[in-house]
Every structure is written in structure tokens, then in C-alpha cells.
Amino acid sequence: MENKTVTETKKYPDKPITLIVPFGVGGGMDLVARLLEKTAPAQLGQPLVILNKPGGTGAIGWNEVVGATPDGYTLGITGIEVLLQPLYGPTKFHYPTALEPLVQISESPMVMAILAEQPWENLDDFIAYAKQHQGKIKFGHSGIGGIGHVAGESFSKAAKLNLEQVPFQSAAEAMTNLLGGHVQVAFLTPALANEFVKSGMVRILGVAGEHRLSNPDFANTPTFKEQGLDVVGSSWFGIAAPKGLPIEVKNKLADGFKAMINDPEFQKNIEQLGLQVTYLDPKESAEKWLKDSQRLTKTVQETGIVEKIKEQKK
Incomplete structure (x- = not known):
């Protein structure tokens, strides 16, 4: 059984990879996803299939990513909302721990x-x-x-x-x-x-x-x-997978996305969208998530945003 897994991993990816965008067509996340789509076949060896799943301020799309098989064929584009959502009340999954960040693409301070x-x-x-x-x-x-x-x-x-x-x-x-x-x-x-x-x-x-x-x-x-x-307060975009990816698959994806982000054409197009490329690898992304979560937890409590959201939900 062990040998079978190794063999299967070696040929990853052998089919298109779905990238779930948890917001609608034409938004910032969607535009970034479609720029990645252009360079994916060259850098990943397979096309990216963009799937828009808007709703619940990202929750509907991210729920689908978390619930997918961790085989590297379902990924999601992420934003700061993956950290904010769980601070405002129960979510189906705790995204910061249920998702595995692979890369940060860009960051834009407000x-x-x-x-x-x-x-x-x-x-x-x-x-x-x-x-x-x-x-x-x-x-x-x-x-x-x-x-x-x-x-x-x-x-x-x-x-x-x-x-x-x-x-x-x-x-x-x-x-x-x-x-x-x-x-x-x-x-x-x-x-x-x-x-x-x-x-x-x-x-x-x-x-x-x-x-x-x-x-x-x-x-x-x-x-x-x-x-x-x-x-x-910064908005950022990244790519994450469901928790539990085989390490070889994770490394292949991390290397592929790094090459896509370093592509001069991609960088030029990102800048034309008014975004700044701020690349972070899987480890750096995970550290950033932790640091941002701690800061945001404090901010949303101190500013009373949590209370405003509770009022809105009533």
C-alpha cells in the first residue's frame, strides 16, 4: 500500500487542479486566480480550473476546500477573511487550522x-x-x-x-x-x-x-x-489546501506557485491590478497567519466590531 502511494505521488499532478475562488467573478481574488491560470500549465504541468463559489464572505468556498480530499487536486484562494471569519462567531470549520497555506501572493495595506x-x-x-x-x-x-x-x-x-x-x-x-x-x-x-x-x-x-x-x-x-x-490592516491573497497534503505534493505545489509568482509577466499583470507582490513560502505563510490572527483577535475585541456583528445578526 505504501509503494502505491509513493508511485501515485510521483506522477502528481496527472489531471487538472481545481482552484476555488470564494468570491464572485471580477473581484480582486478572481482576477488574481485568472492570472495564475495563465501560467499554471507551464509551471505545474497541468491547468488550473477556476471555480467561483461566492457567499458567506468566503465561507461557502472555503468550506468546500476544507472538505475536499487532501490530494492536491482541490485548492482555494485565500484572503485575510480566513482569519477574520472565526473571530465573529462559530464557522463550520476553523479555517486557520483546517487549511494549509501554500503561498502568499500579494499584500495590500488599506x-x-x-x-x-x-x-x-x-x-x-x-x-x-x-x-x-x-x-x-x-x-x-x-x-x-x-x-x-x-x-x-x-x-x-x-x-x-x-x-x-x-x-x-x-x-x-x-x-x-x-x-x-x-x-x-x-x-x-x-x-x-x-x-x-x-x-x-x-x-x-x-x-x-x-x-x-x-x-x-x-x-x-x-x-x-x-x-x-x-x-x-492589510488585505492579502494566498493559496491554501485542505490539511493533510502528502509532503511531496505540498512541495510540488509550493515550488510551482513560487515559479508562477516570480514570472515577470505575472508580476507586471499583478502590478497593473494595483497589487504588490509579497511572496511568502508555506512556513512563512503559516507564521503570518498566526501573527495576524493574534493581532486581529485583539483589534476586533477592543474596537467593538464583534458586538456590531452580533447586533447585525439579530
Whole structure:
């Protein structure tokens, strides 16, 4: 029986690999998956078959990945939500322990966007104004409990402000409402703000990352940490498998995805989406999941997001 497993593993993969995208067509995760799809046959020896399974803020798709046979033929694209979901109440599976990270592809810290026509030239101006108008300023984000919401509440708490959060169906909708003046601030990814920053319609007051963005359009925008506020919140994309992959299969996948991410064409296309390639191997990804989980657990408790989600579910 043992020999049979070794023989089977050696010829892995001998059929297409399904990559489950737990969100709809056209979103950030889906676009990244389709870029991987282009280079998969060359680097993995088999095509990737993209399967969109939206719903439950990622839960429906990830449940399917966790429940799949750990043979390397069913994988899932992951995001920060795999860590956030279990913090808000019972999920069918505890994703951070039921999934095995293979690679991190990209990371994008949230940015704080305002309309350029607003009188606030910098973060200090904004905080001074908001303190004089407590409860009058609204910030938009892509949904209760998402990383944009977490970043916004973290900022409110760190700056000792009382900002009113306004959830939308997507970050794109939050941006539309910022442009329309329905909210004064939006917390979203640089990719969504990029064209409006270029055109001069939107100004970025802070980056919720450990470092400034490498994108030239954002290079002069300081992080919140540089401005004395401990606000960190990044959206990232990775690939994970159900727990229990044979080590040879895991290594083959990890090497294949590393080659795909290092492909210059892939990197160029990722940057065109407004994302930054931030490659992590399986061990580094697992360490990142653990570190992020600990930080997020503390943040969602301290900012009262858990309570807001409970209220919403009632």
C-alpha cells in the first residue's frame, strides 16, 4: 500500500487542479486566480480550473476546500477573511487550522481616502476637524467585519474619534459613495483608489501598513505608524489546501506557485491590478497567519466590531 502511494505521488499532478475562488467573478481574488491560470500549465504541468463559489464572505468556498480530499487536486484562494471569519462567531470549520497555506501572493495595506476638495491637507488636519465634529464624520468600507471596517475602527480608536461606519456591498461601492460625498472617508485597497489619486480627485491621508507603498502614486503618503498611530490592516491573497497534503505534493505545489509568482509577466499583470507582490513560502505563510490572527483577535475585541456583528445578526 505504501509503494502505491509513493508511485501515485510521483506522477502528481496527472489531471487538472481545481482552484476555488470564494468570491464572485471580477473581484480582486478572481482576477488574481485568472492570472495564475495563465501560467499554471507551464509551471505545474497541468491547468488550473477556476471555480467561483461566492457567499458567506468566503465561507461557502472555503468550506468546500476544507472538505475536499487532501490530494492536491482541490485548492482555494485565500484572503485575510480566513482569519477574520472565526473571530465573529462559530464557522463550520476553523479555517486557520483546517487549511494549509501554500503561498502568499500579494499584500495590500488599506489606505484612508478622502476627496481632494476637502480642506484637510493631512491626517492632523482631519483629526483636529473630526474631534470638533464628533459623530458627524462617516467612513465607508466594504462590509461589516471586513479588513476595511477593521482598519477604520482601529483608526477611530487610535485617534480617539467617534466616526460613524457605513458598510457597503463592496469596496468599489464605498469608493463610489466617497466620490458622491455620501461618506467623508473610505478605507480600501490602493488598487481601488489608484486612478482617482492619479486624476487628483482623491487624497490619501494614511497607509495602514508597516512600510510605505512602492507604487509611485502613493510613495509620498506616510503610514499611520509614521504619524504616531498604531493602525495596521492589510488585505492579502494566498493559496491554501485542505490539511493533510502528502509532503511531496505540498512541495510540488509550493515550488510551482513560487515559479508562477516570480514570472515577470505575472508580476507586471499583478502590478497593473494595483497589487504588490509579497511572496511568502508555506512556513512563512503559516507564521503570518498566526501573527495576524493574534493581532486581529485583539483589534476586533477592543474596537467593538464583534458586538456590531452580533447586533447585525439579530
